[in-house]
Amino acid sequence: MGGLSIWHWLIVLVIVVLVFGTKRLGSVGKDLGEAVKGFKKGMQDDDDDKKPSPQLRDGSRDESSTTSQRDDERTPR
Template identity: 85%
Template sequence: MSIWHWLIVLVIVVLVFGTKRLGNVGKDLGEAVKGFKKGLQDDDDKKPSGQLPDERRDNGSTTSQRDDEHTPR
């Protein structure tokens, strides 16, 4: 399709919908894209640091205590 085809389509769309409605659609689309990008950036900020806490440090148990817990009786 040539540029003239696209210009004719654009003129018909403007005549059917009007410039005000097209402006509102463009504004809504722009806000949606901004919100999507912000959502992606927020997800990146919430990613874990890549290091899990060590269980032995968290609950204060030692390795020998852990081995005793798992020994069958």
């Protein structure tokens, strides 16, 4: 008896349709669909931005490795 049966959900659905109307519910559904679509597109664009950068081939070091070596070379005070 703790759960809601299908009849409870149908009654709630009928009340919501009567209160808000089908036109407003349709526009809410459309807005929600567009929001989900935009979110998915944003997530896909974010994944494209995280592509690895090409590695240096000429033997030169990037700044992050140079910085970490400088930190190691410091003498404690």
